[in-house]
Amino acid sequence: MQPNNNQPHKIMNKTKKRPAQHHPPARSSTPAADAVSNQTPAETLVPTVSADTTTTAASAAPTPCANSKGNPNCIGVDIAKATFVADIPSLATRTFQNTLKGIELFIQECKKLAHAHVICEATGAYEGTLVAHLHAVRIPLGILAPARVRHFAKANALHAKTDPIDARLLSRIGRETPCEFHHPTPKHIAHLRDLTDLRRALIDRKNQLQGLLENAAPCSRRAFNKELRWQEKEIKKLEAQIAAHIAATPTLEADARQLQNIRGVGPITTQTLLAHVPEIHSISAKRLSCLVGLAPYPNDSGQRRPSAHIRAGRKPVRDVLLMSARSAIQHNPILKTFYEGLRARGKSYHVCLVAVMRKLLTLMHCVLCKPSFKLA
Helix, strand or coil, X not given: CCCCCCCCCCCCCCCCCCCCCCCCCCCCCCECCCCCCCCCHHHHCCCCCCCCCCCCCCCCCCCCCCECCCCCCEEEEEECCXXXXXXXXXXXXXXXXXXXXXXXHHXXXXXXXXXXXXXXXXXXXXCHHHHHHHHHCCXXXXXXXXXXXXXXXXXXXXXXXXXXXXXXXXXXXHHXXXXXCCCCCCHHXXXXXXXXXXXXXXXXXXXXXXXXXXXXXXXXXXXXXXXXXHHHHHHHHHHHHHHHHHHHCHHHHHHHHHHCCCXXXXXXXXXXXXXXXXXXXXXXXXXXXXXXXXXXXXXXXXXXXXXCECCCCCHHHHHHHHHHXXXXXXXXXXXXXXXXXXXXXXXXXXXXXXXXXXXXXXXXXXXXXXXXXXXX
């Protein structure tokens, strides 16, 4: 009987943060260069991908295997809550309302250009409506991480920052660097992600309430207990909804069944991976490690050879993989042997744990992508 590893916990940061070159540093920096595999860390650098994490191979791309580099009709779009500024080659910069009417006017201008390609930054939510409408009319779109845009600006000694300047900067990035097309997320994956994100938020709030209860005043304790009971009920409802959604989707149900055959991988890990890494079927194991944030990056200079560290990536997946790894080193014979071998060589606990996390992720990739692969 498999242990329950369904409570997501945060990975503890045991090393100093290091500035990232293309992404903001994650809190989980762990030296794992020589522990995760015999691959050269430099070979696992993240390729140029869009900042949004919803790329799938199954979705139809406007222009397969293409990017924006060299296209003179790149349109940079700087998006805010109420408006967005577009750098249109024929009109220079122009401000549109971030409403359905404003988006329609913008799309009309895009259609006047041959092979128009829109480049914008990931804002978290404000770009959602525009992105959906651009996908609907099949206008190619690239979404960049804000850190990548800032690094490009600093590399070119561009220190001023306004919405029109940012729009022109995005156009320039699209013309001078390869910005891959962003593809729409299938509805069943988007719905699963929404459910898992909501459950994660409720669990975080539940943990916060439990901490507040320890030193709460009598007048506050009653309110906290009431909210805590409500949180627990909602979490159970959500877990039932997630299970029902996966059971009703044949592709998700088949993948979930295969993943849970691995010792140490429970329902929460499976659901989080399927929701946040829909590209798993279409990318290599190395790129998957980079995408999740489990590939060690070197930071060498001259004679200085510090330990490589992991950074960036998709934190929700790393959090659940941490708990799966802790379960696997106790109950999965193969990963337990691997972990004990690293410890015998003098590796620290956290280095070994990250190594097991990556091995577990690679194993999950093999199970889903290689039909001939059989679990021991």
